[in-house]
Amino acid sequence: MQNLIPLLEKTFGYRSFRPGQQAIIEKIFEKKPVLGIMPTGGGKSICYQLPALALPGVTLVISPLIALMKDQVDSLQEMGIAAAYINSSLSQEQWQQRMQQARNGELKLLYVAPERLEAASFQQLLESLPIDLVAIDEAHCISQWGHDFRPSYLKIPELLQGLPASASVVALTATATPKVADDICQLLKIPAENRVQTGFARENLAFEVVKEQKDLYLQEYLKLNKGQAGIIYAATRKEVDRLFYILKDGGFSVGRYHGGLSEAERSSNQEAFLFDQRTVMIATNAFGMGINKSNVRFVIHDQIPGNLESYYQEAGRAGRDGLSSEAVLLFAPQDIQVQKFFIEQSQGTIAYQQQEYLKLREMEQYAHTQGCLQCYILHYFGEEAGDCGRCSNCLDQREQVEITLETQKILSCIKRMGERFGKGLVAQVLTGSKNQKVLQWHFETLPTYGLMKDWGQKELTQLIDYLTAEGYLIPSDGQFPTLKLANSGVEVLKGQRKVYRRQAQVRQLVADDALFERLRELRSDLAQQQKLPPYMIFSDKTLRELADKQPQNSLEFLAINGVGQNKLDKYGAVFIDLIQQSSQTE
Missing domain, CATH: 3.40.50.300 (P-loop containing nucleotide triphosphate hydrolases)
Structure with a gap:
């Protein structure tokens, strides 16, 4: 792994691995199938892009969207990495040419859409490639329990069976519940001990x-x-x-x-x-x-x-x-x-x-x-x-407002209604509505009828939703859930527990910074010249670090996160010149 650090630094401009990356890459080189669950922005792409550079053959990346593939390939090519994609946007001649490049060892990464795998002829073509690694991006798409199931992903296990035993497999996702993660592992035959999860928290x-x-x-x-x-x-x-x-x-x-x-x-x-x-x-x-x-x-x-x-x-x-x-x-x-x-x-x-x-x-x-x-x-x-x-x-630092009495009124009403109805009818009873259903069930005779007539029904249903979210009430399954008291709700009703509630203001995200804005303008000009999205040249994070550290020479510039040798060669001189000019005018 130590040999990969110089490659990581030179190509991607990072001096160390982020959480989970090293563990996943180690499994890849041990030829063990691995599932990586990392938050969006957690560096999933590095987990297969870096091994792709170190392995002799080609890395096949299965990716669900044309835009996603193009974006990734453009970014890799901007870093000087040989990459291409095959999808429905290409002519027959174009994709045959790219397959030939892959066979000849001219590509390190080849991105394909999962729908391609449904054609037996394409699977046969893939068998002619020197594939060392298969990376399955957005792996949750393979699970019918996930939020974005794609039937074409179910062809992936069949593809993997036809590959040489020496090929490694890595599946990556940012959004997998425990049930979805289990499903991915079962379908792709990934042992439980080969699951690397860094946590879903996004610190920023x-x-x-x-x-x-x-x-x-x-x-x-x-x-x-x-x-x-x-x-x-x-x-x-x-x-x-x-x-x-x-x-x-x-x-x-x-x-x-x-x-x-x-x-x-x-x-x-x-x-x-x-x-x-x-x-x-x-x-x-x-x-x-x-x-x-x-x-x-x-x-x-x-x-x-x-x-x-x-x-x-x-x-x-x-x-x-x-x-x-x-x-x-x-x-x-x-x-x-x-x-x-x-x-x-x-x-x-x-x-x-x-x-x-x-x-x-x-x-x-x-x-x-x-x-x-x-x-x-x-x-x-x-x-x-x-x-x-x-x-x-x-x-939210404001003083919390105690709402124990209001909560007790709501819980009492739900209890007196037999815990058999939803929040809408509960709110109608509490506000004293003469709705047909209220009268039909004779709820106007309850002691809690009209007990909160000063409240609007919308306001009251929001409070009931809050009490449900906080666990004082338990809703049933289904489209129209009924409400029951949780143990904590019973404690509130008995006077053994108090309930508090708090409320949102607009915040400014980023403080003004004159040098950062000038660096953004330069990035925008360079992006226009090269017909690239600006973030492919440098991320905002890299620009912030440039504005903060103000490197004055190539060595200092190369020490900035996100600056690799290729980016230094292309853009170092113009950015250093702008930073020097800026420091002279301050």
Whole structure:
């Protein structure tokens, strides 16, 4: 492994391995199949790209999206590494030429789409290649329990059987629950002891849930963080379009991306975002999986996603360069109905739909918890950790308000209703509604009827959601969950436990820095000349370190994280010149 450090430094500009990388690479060289579970931005690509340079043959990378492949290959070629991809965007002649390059030993990495594996003729072609390593990116796509199952991934085990025994296998993912991880290992025949999990925590990512006027919040947020790259996700095309026109009319630099636009418009908008010509992309979840843009400072969800796996993967597109970034969920109860509609329209089995309702409930409870947001996510992925100290709940220093009495009223009402109904009817009884169902069950005769008539039903259902998220109430499975008291809820009702609740403000992400902005401008100019996205030249993290350390010569420049020999040769002189000019004018 020590021999790989100089190669890591020279090629990628890093002087040491990140957590998990060394353990995974060691398994690869021991010819043991390995599953790597690392957070987005945790350095998964290095786990196969570095061995690919050290191994004599070719590394086959199975990757789910054309955009993702192109992005990776462009980045590798920019570092001087021989890489290519084969997918449906190529002509027959082009892909035959690339296969020939691989046979001749002219390529170190060859990216292919999983759909290619469905053709027996293509599998036969692969057998003619000197494959030393197979890397399966986004490995959760192989599991039917995952949030992004792709049937074409099920062809991978068959492919692996046809490869020489000397070929190593590495599967990588950022979003695998324990059940999904077990499924990946079973399908790819990876022993439990060959699972490397570094933890799902993102140390540089601050989570926040906001329950305020969404449009107003968004405009204030973008004003305060002007010039910072970000993604705003919405659940429907209609909402993407609505936000796009509101923010565009407000003078913000925005683009949009969804399946209702022409392919030309989608490509043009995506390119404008990647090349920093548009600061913010407003999109459905069709956007992002193939985007390796490292300087995304924030991801805002304007509507709640259907499950925590999707949320964490999409939120994780912020801060891939390791700098402080934010993931904000704008929550409104009515958005839950959009996701329920998607589940109903999914054509899945009853068991599948029940599973999706369960996942949606976990996502909704995330929006209501007042515990650490990152802890909530980590618990979902089977990991326990202390409070992150960064999320909106951890940072909320305001005095907590005691709501024990209000909680007792709610719990008492649920108990008196026989613990057989959902939050909507409970709220109607407490607010004194004369709804037909309330009267039908004679709930107007209960002592708790109208006990909270000063509350709005929406406000009250949000409080019930909070109590559920905090574990005082237990919802049943299914689309319309009924509520039962948990043991902690019984303690509150008996006066043995008190309940507290706290509420969100817009924060500026990055402090102004004149030299950093000049370095960004230079990077942008160089990117335009070379027709490359700016982050492929240097990440924001590298620019921040340049602004901080201000290297004055090649040796000092090479010591900056993210600067390899190839990047020094290409860009060192112009960046050092700008830094020297800047120090002279200060």
